[in-house]
Amino acid sequence: MVLLPLIEGLLEFPIETNQCISPISQLLTALRYYATGSHLDSIADYMGMHSTTAVRIIPKVSRAIASLYSRFVKLPVTEDERSKAMRNFYDIARFPHVIGAIDCTHVKIVSPGGTDAEVFRNRKSYFSINVQGICDANMKFINVVARWPGSSHDATIFNMSNMPTYFEDNRFPNSILLGDSGYPCRNYLLTPLPNPRTEAE
Structure with a gap:
């Protein structure tokens, strides 16, 4: 995956706990949302997380991807x-x-x-x-x-x-x-x- 290494540092949590969502899972959650436009409850259920977690992840990943704009465009x-x-x-x-x-x-x-x-x-x-x-x-x-x-x-x-x-x-x-x-x-x-x-x- 090309995108993950570029934004991984912006998605990692400071400590490892059972509650942390890995950077790859965060990225896949956001990509699924972008691709399908499905309701966040459906995406969260599919990804095995609570909908409030998905609500926080999508903007976080979006900001991380947007931060790459000037590097590629x-x-x-x-x-x-x-x-x-x-x-x-x-x-x-x-x-x-x-x-x-x-x-x-x-x-x-x-x-x-x-x-x-x-x-x-x-x-x-x-x-x-x-x-x-x-x-x-x-x-x-x-x-x-x-x-x-x-x-x-x-x-x-x-x-x-x-x-x-x-x-x-x-x-x-x-x-x-x-x-x-x-x-x-x-x-x-x-x-x-x-x-x-x-x-x-």
């Missing part, structure tokens, strides 16, 4: 990193200067309730968070924005993210992103031509 900031990213995209489609592909996806959630709950309802009528991701040519995330309600448009999320500022401040010189038609076409964000007529287009 990184934009290509150096010239060498950008050159490698561009070369990888070029090798796929002979498209120059591309360092990432951007899109959003809806992650289903339970209604948060309250007066603002409806802003989380997306155009497909379920509650979600609209998550923006930028991936490299190897389909690894290099940037994620996961804080917008489901009713938010992809272009709004992009415009409110740091990406326009980064590109406009020339942090990524001679670099572009590729996006779908849900994004505005800019000199650093290319979107499909609406009515392509030639093979090159």
Whole structure:
């Protein structure tokens, strides 16, 4: 298991007693919750623990995993990193200067309730968070924005993210992103031509 050694130190209890849940059991409990979305009572029962224990474990493991974000999700900031990213995209489609592909996806959630709950309802009528991701040519995330309600448009999320500022401040010189038609076409964000007529287009 690749993830466990990276977060094990954050999950261990200071003393060994019969009441301690091992780091592997904590991780498996959280992964089962993420994968199934089942009620915590069901997950706790399946994992052989009390539901109040599962309630404490899920946020603890989630924080431990989130602490790894900057280690694995990184934009290509150096010239060498950008050159490698561009070369990888070029090798796929002979498209120059591309360092990432951007899109959003809806992650289903339970209604948060309250007066603002409806802003989380997306155009497909379920509650979600609209998550923006930028991936490299190897389909690894290099940037994620996961804080917008489901009713938010992809272009709004992009415009409110740091990406326009980064590109406009020339942090990524001679670099572009590729996006779908849900994004505005800019000199650093290319979107499909609406009515392509030639093979090159």
